[in-house]
Amino acid sequence: xxxxxxxxxxxxxxxxxxxxxQNSKEVVxxxxxxxxxxxxxxxxxxxxxxxGEGQIVNVPFPGGxxxxxxxxxxxxxFHPILNQFKPEMILVSFGGDAHYxxxxxxxxxxxxxxxxxxxxxxxxxxxxCEGRLALYLEGGYHLQAxxxxxxxxxxxxQDKEIHMQYTDISDQLGKGKDSxxxxxxxxxxxxxx
Numbered sequence: 001x002x003x004x005x006x007x008x009x010x011x012x013x014x015x016x017x018x019x020x021x022q023n024s025k026e027v028v029x030x031x032x033x034x035x036x037x038x039x040x041x042x043x044x045x046x047x048x049x050x051x052g053e054g055q056i057v058n059v060p061f062p063g064g065x066x067x068x069x070x071x072x073x074x075x076x077x078f079h080p081i082l083n084q085f086k087p088e089m090i091l092v093s094f095g096g097d098a099h100y101x102x103x104x105x106x107x108x109x110x111x112x113x114x115x116x117x118x119x120x121x122x123x124x125x126x127x128x129c130e131g132r133l134a135l136y137l138e139g140g141y142h143l144q145a146x147x148x149x150x151x152x153x154x155x156x157x158q159d160k161e162i163h164m165q166y167t168d169i170s171d172q173l174g175k176g177k178d179s180x181x182x183x184x185x186x187x188x189x190x191x192x193x
Contacts, residue, residue: 002026005087007078007121008033009070010095010138011105013042017093018056025051028085030078032070034098034105035060035179044182047190054190057081059183061176063106067113067169069176070098074120077184081191082124089132090125092118096140096149101166104141108171111145111164115152122156 006021008014008031018041021027033042048056059073082090098107099114109117118135125133135153140146145166155162174180184193 001088003085003087004028004089004091005030005082005085006091006093008093009098009117010093011097011102011107012037012095012139013039013058013060014093015039015041018042018046021052022048022056023050023052024055027052028055028057028081028087030057030059030081032059032061032073032098034107035062037105044179044186047186054187057183057187059176059179061107061179064108064171065176065179066100066108066171067110067116068171068174069180070109070113070117072174072177072180073183074117077180077187077193079120079124080193081187082128084191086128088129089134090121090129092121092133092135093138094118094135094153095138096142096146099140099142099145099149099166100168100170101142101145102140104139108175110169111148111152111166113169114149115156115164118153119156
């Protein structure tokens with residue numbers, strides 16, 4: 001495969017993945033993460049280097065960013081880039097530590113938000129790369145919330161829904177909207193956004 005997208009969808013920036021692919025034109029790496037926590041990488045203006053310039057897409061969110069901020073990132077940044085790059089496969093670094101119940105980060109995704117985000121990625125995979133999509137589980141330190149978002153995501157692939165209990169939405173105003181706007185501005189040199 002010549003074109004792979006990796007969506008890193010959790011609380012921490014994937015510095016190792018970013019380092020591996022920062023010079024690659026075959027891989028687009030997209031990361032949503034809580035800015036200001038470990039590992040301290042993933043600044044919005046780091047876009048890759050050499051042949052990979054423009055292929056690293058960082059959305060460093062402030063604490064409190066949740067469902068609406070993540071939707072904005074997908075709808076206004078990730079989805080347009082996916083449509084232009086036309087990946088042959090999408091990989092998802094899927095971690096539960098962006099959940100509002102997680103004790104390690106300060107992000108505020110609800111279980112609904114997690115599952116909706118996965119559903120958006122799944123629809124893109126079906127449209128763009130014949131459904132070739134793989135999720136690999138990463139962090140998540142509230143076990144019940146982690147179990148709920150994993151089960152909810154599996155249900156998406158089975159065209160089912162499950163009852164979820166961690167559904168509080170505290171980000172109706174999109175606390176991370178400025179982060180998305182800044183990332184769009186940075187990447188407008190590389191993509192039509």
